[in-house]
Amino acid sequence: MGKSKFVAIYTDLCEKIHNQLIAAGDLLPTENELCEQYQASRETIRKALAMLSRNGYIQKIQGKGSIVLDLSRQNFPVSGLTSFRELAGHSKDKWQTTVHQLVLIKPDDHLKMLMNLQKSQPVWKVIRSRSVNGEAVILDKDYLIQSIVPMLTADICEHSLYDYLENELKLKIGFAKKEITVEHANEEDKRLLAMNHDTHIVVVRSLVYLESAEFFQYTESRHRADKFKFVDFARREHQ
């Protein structure tokens, strides 16, 4: 239950590609060979390969085989659900988090609209800035529904909020909808970020849901424009 067979096969092939045991441009073993190697049925192998394909590791070509792609360089887990991790997790720079505010609030009308709340219910408001090399370049404003996250501390917010949610509270994150726009910096941005003569902020707004399809968190992640970068791998679904 910890892992299904096809995920284990996916993970194994993933590592082999990352460690260049299989070089970019090469063909993967055929599906039948992989059936042998992993003692699995073909459909199970194919699930693992489909996952590799979705995540940009391989390209399957009918009649030929599965080519290993060369996108690994900057291909950190695309469309992960937290923008901070996306940026920080895979870089070598030193990131630091500062908690500016942690309060339990009753949402006002504007927030209720943003969060699509029907009734008024208490919400954790967390404001944090993220610094790299001592320069605050990201301002994260999180709003979490208290009936799902009963307690929060500054300590949790300063370290990894998501670790806490997933590993301590055992919450299962399901999906999120994100929206990226560019806006003018406001007073709060100027106060809490090192604005560096820059007037623009990239705003990533996310609605995050649990696996139960229950809404759970709204996040506004405000990035200094010159420090922002979003990478995406998109596959064409021929229908």
Place this chain on the structure above:
Amino acid sequence: MGKSKFVAIYTDLCEKIHNQLIAAGDLLPTENELCEQYQASRETIRKALAMLSRNGYIQKIQGKGSIVLDLSRQNFPVSGLTSFRELAGHSKDKWQTTVHQLVLIKPDDHLKMLMNLQKSQPVWKVIRSRSVNGEAVILDKDYLIQSIVPMLTADICEHSLYDYLENELKLKIGFAKKEITVEHANEEDKRLLAMNHDTHIVVVRSLVYLESAEFFQYTESRHRADKFKFVDFARREHQ
């Protein structure tokens, strides 16, 4: 061959959701019921459901069923491969395309690096602006490898380049890697776009590949910052 069974089922369910024959928040029929309805095996039904899930239409919950999600409002085909379509295709505004340049060039070193070209080979360079309500807000610079796209005309570029590539040349687009950043507007931006006192440009750089894994196009899509919006649906892959 035109369509596989599971794609047909996916498409049918898609339409039913769009037309609200199945309401958001409701459960889809169970997998076994769908087997009956579509006269298909369960794995085939599950392929269709997996596709719906990937594209944000449903959330599957073990032991319960598949809930129809309510993301339809602004959920245009996320992570399509062409940023112009993403913006224009599903809006009600009137868009117009102006072709500024269409030439066959030998790429210089900078372009060769961007396009990851080993040898020097002729490349189509297409510069177009996109206007909405008479205001030019997007500048698209496309570079297409001529050995794959032998001929281009201004007429094709003014209408739909991608229609031509897919339907006339029968090219099969496979996947793309995109990168979104924010940069200062340059002279060309100011000349060809209605810059509106704005100094920033959202730059979407894409490397596009065919299904054969062959590289084929580099695109730089430069959006006036205040007109830019990117929407993404991301699913957590629990492993």
Place this chain on the structure above:
DNA sequence: AAGTGGTCTAGACCACCGA
């Protein structure tokens, strides 16, 4: 013609949910 991936099937067992 042989080998590859693409699709579909029927059946089995498990993990989870709700009454």
Place this chain on the structure above:
DNA sequence: CGGTGGTCTAGACCACTTC
């Protein structure tokens, strides 16, 4: 407990590439 989705299997046939 019964019904749901999650996983895995073995086998079949098709479409495509390559020789």
